[in-house]
Amino acid sequence: MIFVARRFGQLLLVVFLGISATFFISHMTPVDPVAESITAITNFGKSDPEAIALMRKTLTELYGLQGNLFEQYVTFWSRLIRGDFGPSLSAFPTPVSQIIFRALPWTVGLMISATLISFLLGNTLGALAGYYRKSRILKILSLGLIGLQPIPYYVLAFILLILFGFVWPVLPITGGYEMNADLTLSFTLILDIIRHSILPAMALVLVGAGSWLTGMRALTSNIVTEDYVTFAELGGVGSTRILRSYVVRNAIVPQLTGLAMSLGAIFNGTVITEIVFGYPGIGTLLINAVHAGDYSLVLGLASLSIIGVAIAVFLIDILSPLLDPRIKAE
Amino acid sequence: MQTEALLHAPEAATQPTLVVERLKAYYTTKAFGIDRDIRAVDDISLTVAKGEIYGIAGESSSGKTSLIKTIVGAIRPPLHVVDGTVRFNFGGQSYNIYDLKPDKLQAIRWRHLSYIMQGSMNVLNPVRRIRHSFYDFAFAHMGLDSATFWDKVRDHLRRLDLDPGVLDSYPHQLSGGMRQRTTIALATVCTPEFIVADEPTTALDVIVQRDVLAMLRDIQRDLGSSFLFVTHDMSVHATVSDRVGIVYAGRLVEEADTPTLFRGARHPYTQHLVASLPKIGDTTRRASLPGRPPSLAEPPSGCRFHPRCPLAMDICSKEVPPMTNLTPRHRVACFAVSGATP
Amino acid sequence: MFTIIRDLIRYNIEFAIGLAILLLLIGAVILSFFSPYPAADIYVVPPDMPPDAEFWFGTTSRGQDNFWQLVIALRNTFAFGLAVAFLSRILSLVVGLTAGYAGGRVDRVLMAINDSIMVIPHFPILVLFYFVLKDEMNWLMLVLILSALGWSYDARLIRSIAMSLRTRPFTTQSVYSGMSMRKILVEEHLPYVMPIVFATTMNNMIWSIGMEITLSVLGFTDVDTPTMGQIIYWANSHSALISGIWWWVAAPVVAIIVLFIGLFLLSMSMNEYIDPRSRLNRMGS
Numbered sequence: 001m002i003f004v005a006r007r008f009g010q011l012l013l014v015v016f017l018g019i020s021a022t023f024f025i026s027h028m029t030p031v032d033p034v035a036e037s038i039t040a041i042t043n044f045g046k047s048d049p050e051a052i053a054l055m056r057k058t059l060t061e062l063y064g065l066q067g068n069l070f071e072q073y074v075t076f077w078s079r080l081i082r083g084d085f086g087p088s089l090s091a092f093p094t095p096v097s098q099i100i101f102r103a104l105p106w107t108v109g110l111m112i113s114a115t116l117i118s119f120l121l122g123n124t125l126g127a128l129a130g131y132y133r134k135s136r137i138l139k140i141l142s143l144g145l146i147g148l149q150p151i152p153y154y155v156l157a158f159i160l161l162i163l164f165g166f167v168w169p170v171l172p173i174t175g176g177y178e179m180n181a182d183l184t185l186s187f188t189l190i191l192d193i194i195r196h197s198i199l200p201a202m203a204l205v206l207v208g209a210g211s212w213l214t215g216m217r218a219l220t221s222n223i224v225t226e227d228y229v230t231f232a233e234l235g236g237v238g239s240t241r242i243l244r245s246y247v248v249r250n251a252i253v254p255q256l257t258g259l260a261m262s263l264g265a266i267f268n269g270t271v272i273t274e275i276v277f278g279y280p281g282i283g284t285l286l287i288n289a290v291h292a293g294d295y296s297l298v299l300g301l302a303s304l305s306i307i308g309v310a311i312a313v314f315l316i317d318i319l320s321p322l323l324d325p326r327i328k329a330e
Numbered sequence: 331m332q333t334e335a336l337l338h339a340p341e342a343a344t345q346p347t348l349v350v351e352r353l354k355a356y357y358t359t360k361a362f363g364i365d366r367d368i369r370a371v372d373d374i375s376l377t378v379a380k381g382e383i384y385g386i387a388g389e390s391s392s393g394k395t396s397l398i399k400t401i402v403g404a405i406r407p408p409l410h411v412v413d414g415t416v417r418f419n420f421g422g423q424s425y426n427i428y429d430l431k432p433d434k435l436q437a438i439r440w441r442h443l444s445y446i447m448q449g450s451m452n453v454l455n456p457v458r459r460i461r462h463s464f465y466d467f468a469f470a471h472m473g474l475d476s477a478t479f480w481d482k483v484r485d486h487l488r489r490l491d492l493d494p495g496v497l498d499s500y501p502h503q504l505s506g507g508m509r510q511r512t513t514i515a516l517a518t519v520c521t522p523e524f525i526v527a528d529e530p531t532t533a534l535d536v537i538v539q540r541d542v543l544a545m546l547r548d549i550q551r552d553l554g555s556s557f558l559f560v561t562h563d564m565s566v567h568a569t570v571s572d573r574v575g576i577v578y579a580g581r582l583v584e585e586a587d588t589p590t591l592f593r594g595a596r597h598p599y600t601q602h603l604v605a606s607l608p609k610i611g612d613t614t615r616r617a618s619l620p621g622r623p624p625s626l627a628e629p630p631s632g633c634r635f636h637p638r639c640p641l642a643m644d645i646c647s648k649e650v651p652p653m654t655n656l657t658p659r660h661r662v663a664c665f666a667v668s669g670a671t672p
Numbered sequence: 673m674f675t676i677i678r679d680l681i682r683y684n685i686e687f688a689i690g691l692a693i694l695l696l697l698i699g700a701v702i703l704s705f706f707s708p709y710p711a712a713d714i715y716v717v718p719p720d721m722p723p724d725a726e727f728w729f730g731t732t733s734r735g736q737d738n739f740w741q742l743v744i745a746l747r748n749t750f751a752f753g754l755a756v757a758f759l760s761r762i763l764s765l766v767v768g769l770t771a772g773y774a775g776g777r778v779d780r781v782l783m784a785i786n787d788s789i790m791v792i793p794h795f796p797i798l799v800l801f802y803f804v805l806k807d808e809m810n811w812l813m814l815v816l817i818l819s820a821l822g823w824s825y826d827a828r829l830i831r832s833i834a835m836s837l838r839t840r841p842f843t844t845q846s847v848y849s850g851m852s853m854r855k856i857l858v859e860e861h862l863p864y865v866m867p868i869v870f871a872t873t874m875n876n877m878i879w880s881i882g883m884e885i886t887l888s889v890l891g892f893t894d895v896d897t898p899t900m901g902q903i904i905y906w907a908n909s910h911s912a913l914i915s916g917i918w919w920w921v922a923a924p925v926v927a928i929i930v931l932f933i934g935l936f937l938l939s940m941s942m943n944e945y946i947d948p949r950s951r952l953n954r955m956g957s
Contacts, residue, residue: 236467250457323457326456
């Protein structure tokens with residue numbers, strides 16, 4: 001239990017540091033959201049100065065910009081805890097949280113499925129490659145996946161876009177579903193969504209699997225020389241059982257730690273890939289927000305990304321004692 | 331021939347359980363253009379009779395562990411067998427280890443041939459409870475249904491003075507001594523005919539050592555198994571082994587019944603090993619041998635002990651001394667002692 | 673040091689290929705200093721010409737020679753990557769070594785901060801920076817920001833080496849024989865730490881250049897200095913693919929892939945070389 005408490009403390013620290021950093025960075029902006037909003041509103045006609053002054057006061061409060069920096073900081077935090085990020089500048093007055101939560105499921109869905117697939121694929125191949133070192137097929141497959149590893153997410157997504165969008169246009173390359181799709185929940189809709197997810201997921205899996213593979217393969221080759229594996233072999237335990245129960249069970253814990261550490265990078269990759277394919281998740285939202293100069297939306301997105309990733313890391317971290325009994329003892 | 335000589339001994343009226351003939355196993359490494367052959371096991375022949383505890387003694391890196399690993403067929407590249415045979419005889423069947431197909435070899439493991447590894451620290455799967463190891467190693471061989479199997483396991487543990495509760499523990503929750511005794515229990519649960527023990531008492535304190543040795547002797551008495559017992563600690567051999575073979579730099583240099591070896595060792599190296607044991611009341615100085623153990627990659631020519639040997643003659647640096655019988659049960663490989671000239 | 677490199681070249685094919693690629697690219701970078709056209713000039717040659725004998729990589733819709741643009745971009749990208757790698761190495765060495773050697777509370781505090789930075793997703797933060805700084809987001813800023821973000825993973829690696837070195841017998845011996853801590857660090861321990869630093873430098877470059885490319889493609893960086901990502905950005909904004917000017921996109925993409933594979937091979941082979949267990953594996957099988 002101390003373990004969970006300590007991890008939770010780390011979670012709080014991350015969130016605190018990250019959000020504070022976000023806050024301070026955002027206040028370096030020359031953009032004054034209040035002035036922007038007022039310009040936008042008053043563009044449609046004249047308004048008298050009193051009304052504008054009132055609007056200014058209301059907007060300042062709405063954006064949490066009253067008082068000095070410290071007071072703004074406190075306001076920011078108190079609103080954040082309640083999930084209030086203020087109104088969006090470009091879609092005024094829709095609250096930012098609402099916009100974000102519309103896009104969030106897409107990103108979460110894509111990220112979870114792609115991560116799961118690449119984790120399973122990479123680790124399985126890696127364990128097999130590390131244990132059956134002579135297999136030719138495994139060597140070729142490994143080489144292929146490892147070769148894809150260094151390519152930045154954007155480039156690979158872009159290449160896939162060109163391949164499947166222009167050269168061999170069999171898969172849709174933008175959006176989460178067809179533009180004129182009927183949005184009632186039906187089998188065709190689900191199929192449509194899946195079709196649109198294939199390319200972004202493929203980009204993520206292809207880049208990600210390689211790193212799991214190398215890691216697992218190295219771990220497996222090392223574990224195979226451990227005493228308890230040799231002992232099991234001397235005991236006549238079958239190789240599949242050894243692979244499963246002795247090798248993989250021991251290798252998976254460091255891999256999980258690795259997963260927790262790379263969630264930030266996986267999130268980055270997901271967001272970038274979304275942008276390439278116009279997938280309606282956080283990534284596309286972020287880019288559009290930047291182009292629209294939507295201060296509160298960008299701020300909200302950055303904050304939420306930090307919180308989201310930190311929570312995910314925390315969840316994975318507390319999984320490890322379940323798999324490695326030695327951790328509990330600490 | 332030497333093996334025939336051994337067969338005339340009374341206990342070996344039946345077939346010896348283990349016959350090793352002219353075994354050679356080397357580590358071959360090729361890295362960055364350098365080829366190297368490390369001659370860990372260089373032409374060793376020995377036999378172990380049924381129910382006998384055969385001790386193997388020698389200093390660290392003399393090749394003892396490589397020898398027994400080769401004997402049980404647990405070698406991995408870069409270690410490989412260059413020459414010789416290893417044959418086991420149990421239940422009327424003869425098994426040539428290096429001729430067996432992998433699945434046949436797997437079938438005799440644990441049921442007939444078990445192995446207690448050096449260092450109990452890490453031999454059990456750290457992420458699973460101990461009962462899983464018992465299941466993995468023994469269940470398939472015993473051919474019993476689940477309930478009977480676990481009853482037998484618990485009985486076995488109790489007989490060896492272990493609390494059956496260890497089955498539910500994780501390895502790291504047990505002390506070193508407990509872990510070692512559990513490993514020994516695991517190695518003997520299928521009542522194998524041949525047990526190899528590699529330094530089973532090293533790294534344990536003396537009290538626990540005594541318990542472990544007593545345990546091993548009890549097992550040997552109850553099951554009638556043969557043992558191949560490796561340790562550098564001569565006092566342990568004095569307590570436990572029936573016969574002892576001394577290994578130096580990958581070769582067997584002397585072999586005799588324990589009393590004969592301790593009171594009448596003939597090979598200079600053995601004499602030194604025996605003399606180095608402290609005795610109560612004996613205050614003579616202990617002198618160490620000059621020089622150091624040879625590198626197995628570039629061993630001395632001829633007899634490997636000759637650079638450090640007080641009896642070294644001319645011929646010792648040129649020819650390898652063969653194992654000759656001084657008596658039917660005492661063999662030595664030394665030109666000076668056997669007086670043999672090739 | 674040189675014997676290591678010579679051995680690696682001779683026996684480790686991945687290292688040899690990686691080194692060859694890198695040397696090739698460095699050659700291209702040196703070539704860039706001889707470019708006949710200044711980097712930021714546009715419409716100096718006829719636009720949209722496919723690759724031929726005169727324009728090896730064709731020309732772009734902005735009237736630039738694609739080949740020269742590419743090598744100049746390569747130079748800038750390299751400089752960028754090296755700058756970030758250098759600065760972040762300093763950070764990771766300082767943090768990693770301090771945490772590893774000091775241990776105790778200092779270690780815990782440093783690692784808590786370290787892990788926090790590691791977890792924070794970089795891309796949204798970078799976008800936020802761009803959003804906030806807009807036109808003031810020049811290359812120096814970007815280098816500084818990326819250096820501040822990219823040191824945490826490597827700091828952990830260095831820390832674990834420092835921890836294991838601290839407890840090795842030869843360290844205690846040096847301490848007992850009166851060697852000052854600083855002397856121990858520099859003379860005894862640094863040789864162990866350097867190989868890891870080299871390997872992580874490659875990884876860091878892969879990461880930072882990848883980030884730069886992504887940001888540039890989205891137009892989030894200073895658009896006047898050509899870098900690999902910039903070329904793709906301009907190509908996209910001129911709809912190069914649809915107009916059929918494929919060479920404008922293909923050249924940088926291929927160059928990027930080659931660069932990354934080169935860096936990756938070097939990093940991977942260096943890692944393998946350092947790890948003694950994998951060395952034994954190679955020797956045996």
